Amino acid sequence: MNEPPNQLVVFTDLDGCLLNKVDYDWSAAEPVLRRLEQLSVPVVLSSSKTVAEMSELRRELCLPEAPFISENGGVIQWSKWLLSSNEASSVPAERVAATTKRSTVLDVLTELKNQFQFRSFVDLGVEGVMANTDLPREKAELACQRHSTEPLLWEDTDDNIRLFLRILTERGLTLTKGGRFWHVAGNATKGHAMHQVADRYRDRMSGEITTAAIGDSPIDQSMLDIADYPIGIPAVDGQLNVEVDPHRGIVASQDGAAGWAETVRQLLLRLGIEDVN
Numbered sequence: 001m002n003e004p005p006n007q008l009v010v011f012t013d014l015d016g017c018l019l020n021k022v023d024y025d026w027s028a029a030e031p032v033l034r035r036l037e038q039l040s041v042p043v044v045l046s047s048s049k050t051v052a053e054m055s056e057l058r059r060e061l062c063l064p065e066a067p068f069i070s071e072n073g074g075v076i077q078w079s080k081w082l083l084s085s086n087e088a089s090s091v092p093a094e095r096v097a098a099t100t101k102r103s104t105v106l107d108v109l110t111e112l113k114n115q116f117q118f119r120s121f122v123d124l125g126v127e128g129v130m131a132n133t134d135l136p137r138e139k140a141e142l143a144c145q146r147h148s149t150e151p152l153l154w155e156d157t158d159d160n161i162r163l164f165l166r167i168l169t170e171r172g173l174t175l176t177k178g179g180r181f182w183h184v185a186g187n188a189t190k191g192h193a194m195h196q197v198a199d200r201y202r203d204r205m206s207g208e209i210t211t212a213a214i215g216d217s218p219i220d221q222s223m224l225d226i227a228d229y230p231i232g233i234p235a236v237d238g239q240l241n242v243e244v245d246p247h248r249g250i251v252a253s254q255d256g257a258a259g260w261a262e263t264v265r266q267l268l269l270r271l272g273i274e275d276v277n
Ligand SMILES: [Mg+2]
Pocket: 013, 014, 015, 016, 017, 215, 216, 217
């Protein structure tokens, strides 16, 4: 078995990648996750979920300490190991860094309440979030603990959402459509956050690293674009909703956790970290 040329760092989206889209099951990926742990390959989770949700999930996945990217790149939760010794002594635990504060987003939304009909998480509260999602109370509480972005239910006309978007853009904010909710955020992207995390790994490892990024939706594209090895996971219907460079990339033949495991195995073979047998 050859030594890998550089330390591999894997960045991965959660829903539809490491976790199945429908049942959130990740058991198909577990053997590969444990293999990456044996190989000391960090797995950096990157999702729209909150820090509270992702901290819980990281415990469920039994992942070793690594930073993670939350709220679609609006927040980075650093790990103590990646902070410099100066920083580590000044912060008691891992540090959460938000590019745009949620309070900034909420200030703008409060101004726009007179002009448009919508309800965001602060208006809905935990009860309202439970009523509009499939989340049980404890998970809805974690979803409400936001640092950087605000989901909202649009209850106005399609014409007005164009005006709403224009005003948000003028204020330096973005609006993207999720499943049921629209998400108001700053200009952060998952790719920009990945770049910052990768830089820290380079500094701490005193050398180059090899990055892989795994995604299934356009919001992951910014990570796939800057990764050494972009990996695309198709949707449940088989449709691939990300662009994967055919020279560098790998595309899974299956959706969800099974596709995740299949492509990470292929990556380890391609890098010579594992051999065929
Ligand atoms: Mg996804």
